[in-house]
Amino acid sequence: MRQIVLDTETTGLNPRSGDRIIEIGCVEIVNRRLTGNNFHTYINPERDSEEGALAVHGLTTEFLSDKPKFAEIADTLRDYVKDAEIIIHNAPFDLAFLDAEFDRLGFPRFVQHVAMVTDTLVQAKEIHPGKRNSLDALCDRYGISNAHRTLHGALLDAELLAEVYLAMTRGQNSLTIDLAVPEASAANTEVIEVATTTEIIVLQASAEEMADHEALLDRLDKEAKGSCVWRAAITN
Incomplete structure (x- = not known):
């Protein structure tokens, strides 16, 4: 399945109080490989960013003033993500903003345009219970350099999350990959079944x-x- 790693930047924390999306970054993965077919746009939110949000992303009202409005990029975004698995870190946050933008245009909720949504924060908490699982913490844990991440940016964060996701889920495919043998030698290969158990620690x-x-x-x-x-x- 085609996978899209998605991230947004916003004017604040609450779409219900009128906060808007100001940047969307998407990175495409096909067969666990980055394709380079990415989607990125800045958006004019028609309002100022909250002071705290501005300190995080650094996207000023002046910089965004000549950028397209969400309505102008909505169809392109929908076509890009259509029927793909969408991978987001802390998905409820981004989905709340995407749903608010779609609702303004009379579109169905975001999840109705895609195949499914995977939340890497939920995955990380299951794999690393009791540990910090922010994007920065996961980059450190998996040896992914984020030294260039002085400010949050939707495309940069999506690129980092794509690398984190591939590293974090590598074990899901490792048995299939490692045990694959050429047909010529398959008859002489002894298959050993390995039973594994995982204890989940709840804190x-x-x-x-x-x-x-x-x-x-x-x-x-x-x-x-x-x-x-x-x-x-x-x-x-």
Whole structure:
């Protein structure tokens, strides 16, 4: 299946309070190889970025003023992602913004245009329970250089995430690849079945950690002037 690694940059944290997408970056993977057939665009959100968001991505209102509006790139984006598996880190955040933009244009939700959505943050938490699983942390863990990532950028982050995804999921294909033999020698090859078990360690947050988490969400609510995406996802 064709896979698309997708990332966005936005004016803030909450599409419900009017925050908009300002950049989309997509990287295509076919048969676990980067094809170079990428999609990237800046978008004029017709509003200023929140101060905190601007510090993250550095895309000023002046820089974005002559860029296309989302409505102008929507059909091209839909054609590009159509029927592909979409890979996103912390997918609920990006999907909330994409759905808000699609809703403004009267389009069905984003997931209805694609085959499926894979959240690499969920995958990483399953593979590395109890550890930091931000994109930067995963780059360090898998030896992927992100030294050039001084500011967040949708295409740069999608490129890094594509490398992280391929490294993180390499084991899923390793048995098939490593055990493949030429037909001529297959008859003389003894097949050994290996049984493996994986114990999943679940770490519960302490009361102090839960209190810190709630305090962080309260701060995000205040900055977003509404309910942040993460809290909205929990309550829904």
